[in-house]
Amino acid sequence: MNISPLISARRVVALTGAGISKESGIPTFRDSDGLWKKYRPEELASPEAFRKNPQMVWEWYAWRIQLVRNAHPSRGHIVLAEMERHYPEFHVITQNVDGLHQRAGSRNVVELHGRIDRARCTGCGRVYEPAPIEDIPPVCSECNALLRPDVVWFGEPLPPDAWEMAVELASQADAMLVIGTSALVYPAAHLPVLAKSRGAFLVEINPSYTPISSLADITLRTGAGEGLDLIWKEVKEHVEG
Ligand SMILES: [Zn+2]
Numbered sequence: 001m002n003i004s005p006l007i008s009a010r011r012v013v014a015l016t017g018a019g020i021s022k023e024s025g026i027p028t029f030r031d032s033d034g035l036w037k038k039y040r041p042e043e044l045a046s047p048e049a050f051r052k053n054p055q056m057v058w059e060w061y062a063w064r065i066q067l068v069r070n071a072h073p074s075r076g077h078i079v080l081a082e083m084e085r086h087y088p089e090f091h092v093i094t095q096n097v098d099g100l101h102q103r104a105g106s107r108n109v110v111e112l113h114g115r116i117d118r119a120r121c122t123g124c125g126r127v128y129e130p131a132p133i134e135d136i137p138p139v140c141s142e143c144n145a146l147l148r149p150d151v152v153w154f155g156e157p158l159p160p161d162a163w164e165m166a167v168e169l170a171s172q173a174d175a176m177l178v179i180g181t182s183a184l185v186y187p188a189a190h191l192p193v194l195a196k197s198r199g200a201f202l203v204e205i206n207p208s209y210t211p212i213s214s215l216a217d218i219t220l221r222t223g224a225g226e227g228l229d230l231i232w233k234e235v236k237e238h239v240e241g
Pocket of ligand 1: 121122123124125126140141142143144145
């Protein structure tokens, strides 16, 4: 495995998806189990679903928020936080909403899909963090309007600031790690393509084949934690040796 471009890189970006949080016990969007199995994500995570039944949507979110609160960062999250301290410029761009990167110690995190444990007033826009889920559906203490989860739902655009930042980081990166994301969901899927077209060294860590695999310089067919451990060990050996 020749990872020398990653060893000499100054600007490194990690794009992460559900695969890294799965190792923290957070079920991926597509395989929520139990009670919610009979619903498609689109039936719970969309503006239409919220308009129709805010109570039900909030029950689902309250359940997921509890999962996130009880979860711990995985090995992969921890390695990425260590890498941030090593490289002159290191950013995580994540499609996850669980905040586990920050809890692992990462500081430069761009959240493309918002944060699940945060609510936003549909009336005045006030932000509540953590999300108040004692009474469901929660309402704003200022204006009494309904609060909604501060995440990006199906059919909604990404937060423009986060997206702009992600594009800038991808286009300037010397190396990009694509971890635990099928890279199927646009526009996030555009980021590795952009980085590669600007000359970045592309490393993919994913147990399954994805559309990024054919583009990647190196692919590790492993889980997030195992793959990052391997890569990080290599980088450290070269630096120390
Ligand atoms: Zn309000």
